[in-house]
Amino acid sequence: MPELPEVETVKNTLKNFIVNKRIVDIRVNYPRIIENDLDQFKRAVVGQLITDLDRVGKYLIFVLEDTAFVSHLRMEGKYNILTKPEFSKHDHIIFYLDDGTYLSYNDTRKFGRMVLSSKSDYKNQLPLSKLGPEPFCADAKVVYQRIHKSDIPIKHLLLDQTIMAGIGNIYANEICFAMGINPFTPGKRLTLKRVEQLVQASCKILEAAIAQGGTTIHSFSANGIDGLFQVSLQVHLQKECKICHSEIIKEKIKGRSTYYCPKCQRRKS
Ligand SMILES: [Zn+2]
Numbered sequence: 001m002p003e004l005p006e007v008e009t010v011k012n013t014l015k016n017f018i019v020n021k022r023i024v025d026i027r028v029n030y031p032r033i034i035e036n037d038l039d040q041f042k043r044a045v046v047g048q049l050i051t052d053l054d055r056v057g058k059y060l061i062f063v064l065e066d067t068a069f070v071s072h073l074r075m076e077g078k079y080n081i082l083t084k085p086e087f088s089k090h091d092h093i094i095f096y097l098d099d100g101t102y103l104s105y106n107d108t109r110k111f112g113r114m115v116l117s118s119k120s121d122y123k124n125q126l127p128l129s130k131l132g133p134e135p136f137c138a139d140a141k142v143v144y145q146r147i148h149k150s151d152i153p154i155k156h157l158l159l160d161q162t163i164m165a166g167i168g169n170i171y172a173n174e175i176c177f178a179m180g181i182n183p184f185t186p187g188k189r190l191t192l193k194r195v196e197q198l199v200q201a202s203c204k205i206l207e208a209a210i211a212q213g214g215t216t217i218h219s220f221s222a223n224g225i226d227g228l229f230q231v232s233l234q235v236h237l238q239k240e241c242k243i244c245h246s247e248i249i250k251e252k253i254k255g256r257s258t259y260y261c262p263k264c265q266r267r268k269s
Contacts, residue, residue, distance in 0.1 A: 002073045004058060004134065004166030005209035010079060011055045014103075017081045022049045022098040023064075030092035033105070035115040044116055045069065045095075054122075057131045057165030061122050068119040070127060071105070077112030080104045131165040135202035138164050144195040147187030154190065155183035155253050158202070167202060169256045170236045171209065175201050176260060177235040181267045183258050189269040208232065235259045 002010065023045050028034065034041045048064035055061065060071045071077075080091075082102040087094060093105040093114070105112065117125050132138070132146075146163050147154075157163060158172040167175065176183040178201040179194075190198065212232065235241070238248045241261040248259050 001075050001168050002058060002077075003168035003171050003209075004055075004206050005171075005213075007055050007058050007060055007073065008210050009213045010073075011053050011060055014060075014079055014081075015053045017101070018050050018097065018103055019052060020049065021101075023047065023095050024098050025096035027094040027096070028092070029094075030110055033092055033107070033110065033112055033114055035113055041069070041114075041116060051119075056123060056128050057134060057161060058168065059128060059131075061117070061128075063119050063122075066119065068117045068122050069114050070117050070122060071114045072112060072127070073107075074109070074111035074113065076109045077105065077107040080106055131161050132163045134166045135164050135199055135206060138199050138202075140192065140196040140199045143199060144190070144192045147190065147195070148192075150187035152187055153184045153253050154181060154187055154198075155258055156256075157187045158198075159254075159256070164199075164202065166206065170233070171202075171205055172256075173236040173259050174205050174234055177265060178205060179267070180265055181269075182265050183253060183260050185268045191269070194269065235261060 024047070026042055026046055028038060028042075031038050044067045045064060048066060050062060050064055052063040053060065054063060058072065060073070062069050062071065080103075082104055083100075085102060087102075087104060088106065090106045090108050091104040092107055092110065095103040097103060105114075115127070117128075122128055143163060147157050150157060155172050155176055158167050158175055159169065173183070175198065179198060235248060236259050238259060240246070241248055241264055244261065244263045246261050246263045249262055251258050
């Protein structure tokens with residue numbers, strides 16, 4: 001699943017291809033991706049100039065002249081720019097642009113969603129309004145308040161987008177490793193100081209991933225440009241700890257694959 005760094009890479013890459021181009025038509029092959037009434041969505045976007053592309057957490061926001069729409073890639077969604085109308089069966093939404101190119105939304109698993117929003121107020125409208133701050137602007141005291149009575153494992157709290165937005169399964173594993181903390185540790189065991197370290201570790205890991213273009217696992221790509229960060233992953237998908245050479249343990253926490261080193265992540269607070 002694309003996380004904050006991957007969506008940032010998609011945004012930065014796509015921006016060069018679509019900003020200041022006009023959507024002249026749209027073809028929808030799988031209407032369920034669009035949460036609005038289909039005709040309403042089409043009326044709102046066709047004829048509109050794309051003025052900007054933004055990102056909040058794991059969401060992409062297409063800002064148009066008079067409106068905006070929010071796109072969530074979920075598990076496998078990706079955007080491609082095509083110069084010829086050679087679409088694959090997984091190209092579910094195709095935006096025809098006025099320079100003769102095509103912006104295609106491709107999603108093998110069809111879990112991605114798009115919904116209309118307000119061009120000037122999208123951050124305060126659903127689905128973005130329910131998100132917590134990204135780690136870069138999170139106040140550790142507020143995060144501490146949210147988790148200091150919780151019995152939920154810290155790994156799972158990192159995935160809760162209402163506490164901090166943008167972290168998914170890969171980076172939650174990496175953040176726990178950087179903290180030396182056992183991912184099953186309940187939130188209530190962390191002191192304010194540890195929560196400050198948690199926020200700092202989250203920023204550091206996401207920033208490093210953004211700098212390297214996001215992680216390529218499964219099928220992430222932005223117009224053919226893949227992330228390069230997978231070589232730097234310390235614990236996620238690893239077999240052996242890069243620090244102590246212990247065997248990395250893989251277990252599920254709330255259905256999500258959790259990787260940790262039994263030796264380096266002994267801390268339970
Ligand atoms: Zn280790």
